[in-house]
C-alpha cells in the first residue's frame with residue numbers, strides 16, 4: 001500500500017515556481033531517498049507535502065486520503081512528521097519541552113513510553129533534557145529534531161538533510177538510527193540528502209531531482225551504480 | 239520619607255494597570271509580529287463594559303460590593319474577550335502574510351473605528367461612577383506626611399499580582415502556553431508539529447483582551463470617570479512599557495508597566511505634572527538608544 005503519493009505537483013514562492021510537476025510514491029515500510037543539487041527543489045517538495053507552500057497544481061495523497069488542500073496542522077495530525085531543513089528546534093525551550101511539542105498530536109498516555117524510546121535512541125538528550133535547546137551543539141540539535149518528529153508516532157517521517165554539517169561519526173550514527181526506526185518501529189521514511197552515497201546505501205529506493213523535476217528513479221543500489229549519478233553526486237563526495 | 243513612600247504606592251498601583259495592558263501588546267507582537275494599535279481601545283471597551291455592568295447591578299439592586307465587583311470583573315473579561323477575538327478574526331486574520339505596513343494601517347484604522355463606535359453608542363460625554371471602594375490604611379501617622387494605602391490600591395495590587403502569577407504559570411506550564419511560545423519562536427514549525435496556529439493566535443488576542451479589560455475596570459475604579467478617548471494615552475503608555483521591558487517578553491511587559499507607573503508618579507510629585515507623559519517617553523527613547531531590545535528582551539537571533 002502506498003503511504004504517500006504525489007502526482008504532478010507544482011509549487012513555488014510568489015512568482016517563482018520551484019516544482020514543475022513532481023511525481024513521487026512511497027510505499028509502506030520503505031526508506032526512500034531524494035537526492036539532487038542545491039536549489040533543485042527538494043526542501044520545497046517536503047514542505048509542500050505538509051501544505052506550506054501550498055500545491056498550485058496536482059494532488060497529494062497520504063494513506064489513501066487527499067490532503068492537498070488541508071491546513072498544515074491537519075495534515076500532520078494524520079500521522080506525518082517532518083524534521084525540516086535547518087532543524088528548526090524551538091531555541092528558547094528546553095529539550096524536554098521541544099519533545100513535548102513533538103507530541104502535541106498524540107495521546108498523553110503514550111508520552112512517557114515515547115519519551116523513553118527517544119532517550120534510548122539518543123541518550124545525550126536525556127542528559128540535556130532541562131537544557132535550553134538553542135545551546136545544544138549542531139549534532140545534538142539534529143538528534144532533537146528527529147526525536148521531536150518521532151514523538152508524534154508518525155506513519156511517515158520526512159527528513160530534510162539530517163546529516164548536514166555533522167562529523168562523519170555522527171553521520172553514521174544518524175543513519176543507523178534511521179534504519180533502526182524503520183526496522184523496529186516500522187516507520188516509513190522519506191529523506192532528502194546531500195550525502196548521496198550514504199543515503200542511497202540506506203534507502204530501498206531513490207529519486208533524483210533536478211530543476212524542480214524528478215529526472216531519475218530506481219532501487220538504491222541501482223542508482224549507486226548509475227554512471228550519471230556517480231559523476232554528478234558521488235565522485236569525491238563520500 | 240512619607241511622601242516618597244506615598245508616591246511609591248501610587249506609582250505601583252498605576253504601573254500595574256499599564257502592565258496588564260502591556261502584556262496584550264507584547265504577546266501579540268511576539269506571535270504575529272505586529273503592533274496591535276487597537277489594543278488601547280480594547281482596554282477602553284473593558285472600562286465601558288465595567289461601568290455599564292455597575293449601572294445595571296445598581297438598577298437590579300446588587301449592593302454588596304465584593305459580589306458586585308466579582309460580577310463586573312467576570313462580565314468585562316468575558317465580553318471584552320469577544321471584542322478582542324472579533325478584532326483579530328475580522329481585521330487582522332485576512333491580512334496575515336501581507337506586508338507589515340498593511341497590518342499596521344489596519345490596526346490604526348480599527349483603533350479609530352472602535353473609538354467612534356463607542357462614542358456613537360455611549361456619547362462623547364464623560365461617564366462618572368460613584369466611588370465603589372472607599373477608605374484605606376494609614377501609615378506613619380504623626381510624621382510629617384501620612385501615607386495612605388487605599389483599599390482600592392490594595393485591591394489593584396493584589397488582583398494584578400494574582401493575575402500575573404496565574405498568567406505566568408499558564409505560559410510556562412500548560413500545553414496552551416507551550417503552544418504560544420512555540421508560535422512565538424517559529425510559527426511555521428509550530429504548525430508543522432500539529433499546532434492550530436489560527437486558534438492559538440485567537441486565544442492570544444482573547445487573553446490579551448481579558449487582561450486589558452481588568453485594567454479598564456481598575457482604571458474606572460481608580461479615576462472614577464472614563465470617556466471614549468482613554469484608550470489612546472493609556473494604550474501609548476502601555477505600548478511604551480512593552481517596548482521598555484523588551485517587546486515579546488511577558489515579564490518585560492510587567493516590569494516595563496511598573497517602571498512607567500513609577501516614573502509617572504515620581505515625576506508628577508517632584509517635578510511638573512504637565513510633563514509627566516513626556517518623562518515616560520523620554521526614558522523610552524533613552525532605552526531604545528542604549529538597549530534597543532528593551533530591559534528583558536532577547537536578541538533577535540540565537541545560535542540555532
Ligand SMILES: Nc1ncnc2c1ncn2[C@@H]1O[C@H](COP(=O)(O)OP(=O)(O)OP(=O)(O)O)[C@@H](O)[C@H]1O
Pocket residue numbers: 013016018036037038039040041042043044045085
Ligand atoms: N522561501 C523562499 N522564497 C523564495 N524562493 C525560495 C524559497 N525557498 C526556496 N526558494 C527557491 O526555490 C528553489 C528550490 O529551493 P529548495 O530549498 O527547495 O531547494 P533544495 O533542493 O532543498 O536545495 P538545498 O540542497 O540547497 O537545500 C530555489 O531556486 C530557491 O531559491
Ligand SMILES: [Mg+2]
Pocket residue numbers: 042043044085160
Ligand atoms: Mg533543501
